[in-house]
Amino acid sequence: MELSEFIAQIVNGLDKGSAYALIALGLSLIFGTLGVVNFAHGALFMIGAFCAVTLNRILTWSHVVIDETKTDFLGNPLKVNVPYVNDWFGVETGAAIIDWSVPLAIVFSIPVMILVGIIMERGLIKHFYKRPHADQILVTFGLAIVLQEIIKFFYGANPIPIGAPAAFAGSFDFGTMFGFDPNTIIYPYWRIIYFFFAALIIGAVFAFLQFTTFGMVVRAGMADRETVGLLGINIDKRFTLMFGIAAAVAGLAGVMYAPINAPNYHMGMDFLVLSFVVVVVGGMGSLPGAVAAGFLLGILESFASMDTVLQVIPGINQVVIYLVAIIVILTMPRGLMGRKGVMEE
Amino acid sequence: MSILTRRGLLKSGAVMGAGMAAPTFFVNQAHAYTNAPTGGSVTLGFNVPQSGPYADEGADELRAYELAVEHLNGGGDGGMMNTFTSKALKGNGILGKKVEYVTGDTQTKADAARASARSMIEKDRAVMITGGSSSGVAVAVQALCQEAGVIFMAGLTHSNDTTGKDKKANGFRHFFNSYMSGAALAPILGANYGKDRKAYHLTADYNWGYTTEEAVRTSTEAMGWETVAAVKTPLTQTDFSSYITPVLQSDADVLVLNHYGGNMVNSLTNAVQFGLRDKLVNGKNFEIIVPLYSRLMAKGAGANVKGIFGSTNWHWSLSDEGSKAFVKSFGEKYGFPPSQAAHTTYVQAILYADACERAGTFNPCGVAEALEGFEFDGMGNGPTLYRAEDHQCFKDVLVVKGKENPTSEFDLLEIVEVTPAAQVTYDASIFGGELGACNPGA
Numbered sequence: 001m002e003l004s005e006f007i008a009q010i011v012n013g014l015d016k017g018s019a020y021a022l023i024a025l026g027l028s029l030i031f032g033t034l035g036v037v038n039f040a041h042g043a044l045f046m047i048g049a050f051c052a053v054t055l056n057r058i059l060t061w062s063h064v065v066i067d068e069t070k071t072d073f074l075g076n077p078l079k080v081n082v083p084y085v086n087d088w089f090g091v092e093t094g095a096a097i098i099d100w101s102v103p104l105a106i107v108f109s110i111p112v113m114i115l116v117g118i119i120m121e122r123g124l125i126k127h128f129y130k131r132p133h134a135d136q137i138l139v140t141f142g143l144a145i146v147l148q149e150i151i152k153f154f155y156g157a158n159p160i161p162i163g164a165p166a167a168f169a170g171s172f173d174f175g176t177m178f179g180f181d182p183n184t185i186i187y188p189y190w191r192i193i194y195f196f197f198a199a200l201i202i203g204a205v206f207a208f209l210q211f212t213t214f215g216m217v218v219r220a221g222m223a224d225r226e227t228v229g230l231l232g233i234n235i236d237k238r239f240t241l242m243f244g245i246a247a248a249v250a251g252l253a254g255v256m257y258a259p260i261n262a263p264n265y266h267m268g269m270d271f272l273v274l275s276f277v278v279v280v281v282g283g284m285g286s287l288p289g290a291v292a293a294g295f296l297l298g299i300l301e302s303f304a305s306m307d308t309v310l311q312v313i314p315g316i317n318q319v320v321i322y323l324v325a326i327i328v329i330l331t332m333p334r335g336l337m338g339r340k341g342v343m344e345e
Numbered sequence: 346m347s348i349l350t351r352r353g354l355l356k357s358g359a360v361m362g363a364g365m366a367a368p369t370f371f372v373n374q375a376h377a378y379t380n381a382p383t384g385g386s387v388t389l390g391f392n393v394p395q396s397g398p399y400a401d402e403g404a405d406e407l408r409a410y411e412l413a414v415e416h417l418n419g420g421g422d423g424g425m426m427n428t429f430t431s432k433a434l435k436g437n438g439i440l441g442k443k444v445e446y447v448t449g450d451t452q453t454k455a456d457a458a459r460a461s462a463r464s465m466i467e468k469d470r471a472v473m474i475t476g477g478s479s480s481g482v483a484v485a486v487q488a489l490c491q492e493a494g495v496i497f498m499a500g501l502t503h504s505n506d507t508t509g510k511d512k513k514a515n516g517f518r519h520f521f522n523s524y525m526s527g528a529a530l531a532p533i534l535g536a537n538y539g540k541d542r543k544a545y546h547l548t549a550d551y552n553w554g555y556t557t558e559e560a561v562r563t564s565t566e567a568m569g570w571e572t573v574a575a576v577k578t579p580l581t582q583t584d585f586s587s588y589i590t591p592v593l594q595s596d597a598d599v600l601v602l603n604h605y606g607g608n609m610v611n612s613l614t615n616a617v618q619f620g621l622r623d624k625l626v627n628g629k630n631f632e633i634i635v636p637l638y639s640r641l642m643a644k645g646a647g648a649n650v651k652g653i654f655g656s657t658n659w660h661w662s663l664s665d666e667g668s669k670a671f672v673k674s675f676g677e678k679y680g681f682p683p684s685q686a687a688h689t690t691y692v693q694a695i696l697y698a699d700a701c702e703r704a705g706t707f708n709p710c711g712v713a714e715a716l717e718g719f720e721f722d723g724m725g726n727g728p729t730l731y732r733a734e735d736h737q738c739f740k741d742v743l744v745v746k747g748k749e750n751p752t753s754e755f756d757l758l759e760i761v762e763v764t765p766a767a768q769v770t771y772d773a774s775i776f777g778g779e780l781g782a783c784n785p786g787a
Contacts, residue, residue, distance in 0.1 A: 004594065005590075008591075008593070008594065009587060009590060012586050012587045012590050015586070016587070070752060072753065073661060073662075073672060073681075073682045073753070073755060073756075074673060074676045074677065078752065078753070152400065156400075157396075157398060157399065158401045158641055158642070158644065158645050159607055159610045159611070159645035159646075160645070161614070161644075161645060161646060161648075161649075163648070170620060170623075171618065171619055171620040183620075183624055183625075183626075184594060185593075186593055186619055187619075188618040188619060188620070190618070191586070191618070260584070260614075260615075260618070261583055261584060261610075261611045261614060261615070262610050262611070262646070262647070264398070264607060264645075266398060266607075267583065270583045301587065302587040302590075303587075305587035305588055306587070307574050307576050307591050310576065310577075317579065318579050
């Protein structure tokens with residue numbers, strides 16, 4: 001394997017790992033605070049991506065203008081959709097607003113996702129706190145299916161393309177930075193942004209838990225819920241909000257992922273199983289473990305997909321993550337950074 | 346007191362045997378084939394993906410079937426029944442029986458598709474099963490219909506195997522296949538990109554992917570292209586970046602994406618994001634090819650399809666009378682143009698009905714005989730032959746390209762070439778398999 005190939009796959013794994021890490025971080029947060037194994041977490045990632053789709057549709061909400069010079073597929077005068085933002089802000093500004101719909105969706109999605117998370121927790125999941133993990137898995141998996149069917153009903157089964165702002169189209173030639181030939185290590189700008197965005201969100205969540213009073217109480221509650229309750233603190237309320245924050249983290253991961261792969265109703269399920277493996281490898285309830293395992297498995301998956309590797313071990317790309325999970329669980333039953341006593345009763 | 350002799354026992358046995366066989370014989374006479382319609386209506390089974398990743402294609406297939414039923418029963422404007430060269434259909438149902446239908450959900454899973462087809466045959470007494478948007482499903486349902494003794498009119502299935510190694514006497518396919526895509530595409534690729542190219546294939550890891558890769562490889566290598574690598578990608582893959590990166594490292598100057606559906610949307614989007622189309626390799630522009638295009642999928646890939654070559658079975662922009670009649674009929678009813686999935690399923694429903702009329706029966710063996718070697722026109726693909734040897738339709742194939750300046754959300758592909766049927770015709774024996782004998786069931 002050439003060095004350029006090696007670097008390219010590490011870079012590849014970073015953005016994939018970013019998505020795994022963000023989803024797994026939310027999963028771990030929910031498990032660590034509420035003790036719930038949330039199989040609907042992938043659906044929250046998908047809903048986040050559809051926040052980007054929805055905002056794009058709101059911004060492109062149009063009225064019809066008849067263009068007599070052109071005809072439609074039936075030979076009738078062509079109906080042209082003109083977005084209202086073009087009327088309100090002018091064609092250039094209107095086009096720029098639509099072009100930046102994904103970054104704008106970040107702001108749009110945060111309150112939406114927190115609300116979705118709180119409704120989900122208060123409306124359904126809280127009734128399963130004292131039930132076995134198997135019940136929690138069943139109910140949240142069922143919820144995930146319901147959520148994806150709702151999205152399919154409104155948006156259809158086909159992927160819906162959402163572009164990144166034109167300013168971030170194209171790719172960056174990493175290779176030339178390290179003295180390689182041009183075009184050997186290319187990476188799209190938006191994926192680079194995704195990596196830094198993920199790092200920022202992960203950093204913000206850790207800072208929130210580490211340096212705020214709210215975070216301190218939550219951490220105390222994670223360590224000993226009963227004692228915190230005895231001190232007169234309403235820990236349930238805080239944990240509900242943490243569920244909303246975890247939903248927002250998954251949603252933001254989905255919003256930013258929309259330009260990478262066109263959102264479809266099934267995308268949450270595609271990430272869910274892998275994210276659970278990430279959480280288990282990282283250690284149930286361990287936030288740093290989830291992040292580290294996310295990046296580790298993302299990079300490993302990238303290497304396993306290389307033709308040179310596949311020629312030696314055919315099919316390794318489809319099982320590498322699970323193989324690593326088996327090895328980690330056999331050698332370190334609590335995962336890479338798991339705590340004693342979690343899911344061991 | 347009677348004495349039982351050996352001769353007496355044999356005689357009694359023969360009489361008893363004849364007696365026991367008699368009812369079966371009479372039953373077979375009364376119902377010579379599975380689900381023979383007895384009342385004033387006949388039931389067809391539309392087995393399409395109503396859930397799962399191809400649900401939108403399934404919905405379009407269902408729209409087309411509903412339109413076909415309307416036309417067969419004398420409703421609407423008649424659509425392609427007016428342009429169809431066979432005039433056996435009279436708009437009074439099939440053989441005077443009103444056409445009714447039941448639907449099933451294939452879920453794009455072979456097991457689920459077989460279960461829904463079986464239910465439509467056994468519970469709803471469907472005399473024919475049609476539809477689907479996957480070769481795996483088509484092969485599975487076709488085999489079931491063969492066992493059950495009903496006709497299977499395949500929907501969107503592109504693998505060579507459907508009418509190749511897995512062909513059945515009761516199964517018929519109007520849609521084109523991987524071989525035809527390769528044969529139609531190669532000359533256009535040669536003319537546009539030259540005959541000295543190095544291709545890198547990314548192939549969906551299942552039956553359709555293999556036959557498509559093989560077809561494109563064979564036809565492009567025959568004109569001088571070299572295949573530098575062919576990598577299988579899991580069907581469940583969503584992010585193809587780790588498969589695209591090695592392409593950049595290779596010496597390839599063409600990437601062939603043997604992907605369909607969500608795989609195609611994602612792999613093409615990823616390839617364009619990674620700047621492959623802006624790359625210059627071996628002094629040539631890097632090119633991407635998508636052997637099987639679908640307008641519904643092209644919509645998912647958005648602007649990334651611009652300028653990319655592929656093939657398709659039919660496109661709403663065709664200007665022949667059949668296509669125009671169908672687009673008008675479908676467009677006025679539903680408000681948008683039909684997809685190729687809608688077209689092929691509509692045509693299959695009409696062809697089945699026409700075969701019943703010409704055969705004068707719903708008996709699958711009579712219908713199969715009427716379809717075998719049937720030549721027709723006016724259904725949107727020019728003169729077409731339902732070849733008797735493998736039950737595959739032979740007609741013109743469209744080579745298309747992603748449109749640079751689309752005028753609407755439907756105007757995504759432009760027709761580059763209509764490849765004549767003769768150029769994509771092959772010997773029926775090359776893919777193996779045996780049709781076997783027609784099974785009327787019952």
